Amino acid sequence: MSKWLTVLCTALMWWCFLCNVPAASCIMANETDRIALVAFKAAIVKDPFGSLTSWNHSLHHCLWNGILCSRRHPDRVTGLTLMSQGLVGLLSPHIGNLSFLRQIDLQNNSFHGSIPQEMGRLSRLRRITLNGSSFGGGIPNNISRCSKLEWLNLGNNNLTGNIPAELGSLSKLGTLYLFTNKLSGTIPPSIGNLSSLFRLSLAECNLDGEIPGEIARLRSLRFFQLSVNNLSGKIPSGLYNISTIQQFSLAFNQLHGSIPTDIGSTLANLYVFQVYNNLFTGTIPTSLSNASNLQWIDFFSNNFSGTVPRDLGKLLGLQMIAFGQNWLQDDLTFISSLTNCSTLLYIEGGGNLLRGSLPDSIANLSTSLNEITLENNQIRGSIPSGIGNLLNFTVFIMEGNYLTGPIPSSIGSLQNLHILRLGQNKFTELPSSLGNLTLLNILNLGQNSIHGSIPPSLGDCHSLLELDLSKNNLHGSLPPEIMSLSSISTLLRLSHNALTGPLPSELGSLKNLEIMDLSYNRLSGSIPNTLSSCLSLEWLLLENNSFEGEISQSFRNLRGLRGLDLSCNNFSGLIPSYLGELQLDMLNLSFNRLRGQVPIQGVFQNGSAISIVGNNELCGGIAKLELPPCPSSKSSNNKLSHRMKVILLVVGLVIFLSLFVSFFIFLQRRHVSKKKTSSTPSIKHQFLRVSYAELLKATNGFSEANLIGVGSYASVYKGILDQVQMVVAVKVLNLQTRGAFKSFMSECKALRAIRHRNLLKILSVCSSVDFHGNEFKALVYEFMANGNLGNWLHQVRARDHGQLEEPRNLKLIQRLDISTDIASALEYLHCGCELTIIHGDLKPSNVLLDDGMIAHIGDFGLAKIISTISSDVAQGQSNSVVIRGTIGYVAPEYGMGDMASTLGDVYSFGILLLEMFTGKRPTDAMFKDHLNLHNFVKNALPDRVMEIVDPCILLEHNTRSWIKECMVSIMRIGVACSMESPTNRMEMGSVISELRKIKNTYMNEGLNQD
Known part of the structure; x- marks a missing residue:
C-alpha cells in the first residue's frame, strides 16, 4: 500500500509541475479537504454499518467510502454521499471548507442539531439531499448563496422557524422539498421568483395564511404539493393556468371556493388531483374527463354538491375516485361509466345523499378493484349477485343505507375480502358462503333484520378480528365454531337478538378479545369456567339474559376488566369480594337474586360506578348505597320474641310490596330506554x-x-x-x-x-x-321519539297534507307519571341547583316524551337564573326583569308588572296539570269573560268533576269505583297550583308527594279494590 501511495504522490507532483501550480498550494488544497472530512467523521458518534471505517490515514481521502473527487482536480472533493448508513451525530461546520463540493447526500441518517450556516460557502453546490435525517433548528439563510443550487431536499426532518425569503434568489433551483417539518409562518411570496422550479413540496409543514399569488409565476411547475397545513383562502386562479402541472395536491387545509369548470382543459396533463379535507363548494367539474392522464381524483370531505360526472369512464387509466363526505345528490348510474376504467382500484363515495340502487353493471368493474365504500347514503334495493366477479375486492362498505333482501351468496367468492361492513341496513338473510372469506378481518352486519341462526361456517373465517351481528332477529344457540375463533380480538358483539342456550365452553379460546357483548338475548345456564382464559377482556356485557347460579370465580382472573354488566339475570348467592380487586370502571349487578354483604373495597367504594338495585337481600356496603346494615353473628343468634316476629313480618311484607311495585315500574322503563343505548361505553x-x-x-x-x-x-x-x-x-x-x-x-x-x-x-x-x-x-x-305532550293531548294538523291526525291516547297511569316527571324537574330547577332557575315558559309543547314516555322539560329560551337558593325562594324569589311566556300559562301577576319568580312556574304547572286531565286548552274558545280553566275546574269540584274529565280517561276507567276520588285529588292539586295569589300556591315538593300518593292509592290499591 505504501508503494502505491508513493506512486500517487509522485504523480501528484508531476501534475502540479505540468499545470504550473506550486507544489505547496497543491498539498495545501489536499490537506484542506482531508481535514474537513476528518472533522466530519469526528462529529459522528455512531457508525453502525462501519461506513466510515475506510476513512483512515492509510488511504488517500479520494478513496474513502462515499467520497467523489474531481477529475480535473484529483484531490478536491466534489461529492459526499452517505445515505441510509445509520450515522448518528452532528454535521460538522467544517463541511463549508469543501469548496469544490457539488453534491451532498446524507438522507436517512440521524443527524441531531442544525444544518450549519457554513454550507452557504459552497458556491459550486448543486444538490443538497438531507431528507429524513433528523436535523433541527432553522433553515440556514446562507443556503441562498449557493447560487448554482438545482436540488434542495430538506424534507422529513425537525426543522423549525419560517421558510427564508432568501431562497427565492436561487434562480436555478428546480426541486424544493421541505415537506414534513415543524415550520411555521406563511409561504414567502419570493418562492414565485424560482423561475426554474418544477417540483415544489411544502406538505405537512404547519404553514398558515393564504397561498401567495406569486406562485402562479412558476410556469414550469409539474409537481405541486401543499397538503396537510393550515392554509386558508382561495387557490390563486393563475395556478389553474399552469398547463405543465401533473400532480396538484392541496389536501387537509382550510381552503375554500370552487374548482373552475374548465380545469380538465387548462390542466390537461394532470395525473393526480387531490383537494380532500378542505371547504370547497360548487360542483365537481365534468371537464376532468379531458385530462386523459388522470389517475387519482380525490374530493373527499368538502362541501361539493350536484352530481358525479358521468363521463369519468373516458379516463382509461383512472385508479382512484373519492368524493365521500360531501353533499352530492345523485343516483348510482355513474358506476356504469367506470366499467371502462380497467385499472380502477378504489371508489369512495360514503356520506353523501346518493340514492337509487346498485346497478348490475357493478359486476363489470375492473377485476383489479380493491375497495368500494358507499356508506351512509340513501341507497336502496339489493346487492347484485354479480358482485362476486370482483375477485380482488379487499374492502366493501355499504353500512347506513336502505339495502334489503338476502346478502347474495356470491359474496363468498370474494376470497380476498378483508373488511365487510353492511350494518344499519335491512338485510334479511346470511349466506353460509361467508365462511369462504378466510382472509376477512372485520365483519359488521349489525342493525339489520337478519333472521335465522348464525351459520357455523363463520368459524372458518380464521383471520376475523371483529364480528358484529347485533340488533337483528337471530335465534338458536351460539355456534361453538365461532366462540372458538381465537383470532377475534377487537370486538364480538351479538347483542339484541333472540339467541338461546348456554355459553359454549369454547369461549375460552377468545384469549385476545377486548370487548364481548352478548346482552339482550335469551341465553341461560351458568358462566363456564373457561372464561378465565379470556385474559384480554376489558368489557364484558351479559345483561338482560337468563344466566343463573353464583357469579363465577372465572371472573377473578380477568385482571384487565374495566366494565362488567351482569344485570337483569338470575344470578344468586353472595357478591364475590374479589370483584373489588379488579380495576373496574363500571359494575352493574342490578336485578338479580344476590344476597348478603356488599363489599366496600375497589369499585364498591364508588357509588356512581356500581349499580346493585333490585337485589332485595343485600346489606352493608358504603353509606351512599343506603342499604340496611348486615346483622352481626351475635345478634343473629338471639331469639326474637313472638311479637317482634309478627312486626317484622308485617314490615317485611309492606317493604316487599313497595319494592315489587317500584321494581316493576323501574324495570319497565329501563327495558324500553335501554333499547336505544349502546351496550359499550357511549359517546352519547x-x-x-x-x-x-x-x-x-x-x-x-x-x-x-x-x-x-x-x-x-x-x-x-x-x-x-x-x-x-x-x-x-x-x-x-x-x-x-x-x-x-x-x-x-x-x-x-x-x-x-x-x-x-x-x-x-x-x-x-x-x-x-x-x-x-x-x-x-x-x-x-x-x-325525543314520542314528540311533545301537546300532540298527545290534542289533535294536530299534519304538516304535509293539512289533515287532522287522530290524537294519540294517553293512559291515566301515563298522565300521572308525566305529571310527576314535570314536577320533579321543576322542583330540581327551583331548589336542587346551586342557582335557582326559573323556566318561564312551561306548556305542553315544551314537554318532550322519550320512547319510554318519560317526560323531559325543554326550551329554556326564556329561563332566568337568579341568586343562590335561600329561604326567600319558597316565598317566590324574584328577578329584576319581567319574564315573558305563553298566553294561558303565564302567571297573572306578570301581567301586572311583577318580577319573575319560581311561583310563576308553579302557576304554569297547575294550568298544565288541569289541561292534561280535562283535555281543555287554557285558550279554549269557551273561556271568556271571567271564566278560565282554573275557575272551570274549581267550580266543578267535587261533585261534578266527572263532567269535566277528559273523555279518553273515562273510556279507560269509567267503570272503576275509585276514579272519581282519584280525579278530585288530581284536580285539587291543579287548582291549588294555579291560584291567583302567588302566596296561596302549592310548593312543588308537596305536589310530588301528593301525586305519588295518588298513584299508590288509586292506581295500585284502587285496582285491587275493584
Missing part, C-alpha cells in the same frame, strides 16, 4: 363538537321534511349526527327575529349547569357562520 353522553356543515348534513340541508317544530325564535329539525350515529334534534335560531340571540344565550346559561333525568339533555352548541357568511347558532339535543 359526552359534549360533542359539531360544525355548521355537520348539522347541515345531519338534517339533509335543514329540509322541510326534517322539520319537527317551529317556535317564536327557532325551528327544530330532526337529524342524524354522523360522528356518533345517533338521532338528534337541532334547534336553529332565527337570528333575524328580535330576542332570538337573547333566547339562545339564556338557554345556554341555563343548561350548562343542570342535569336531571326529566330535563332535556343538550348534546352540543354550534355558534358559527353558514356558507353565505351569515351568523349561525344552533343547539343540539337528544331526540
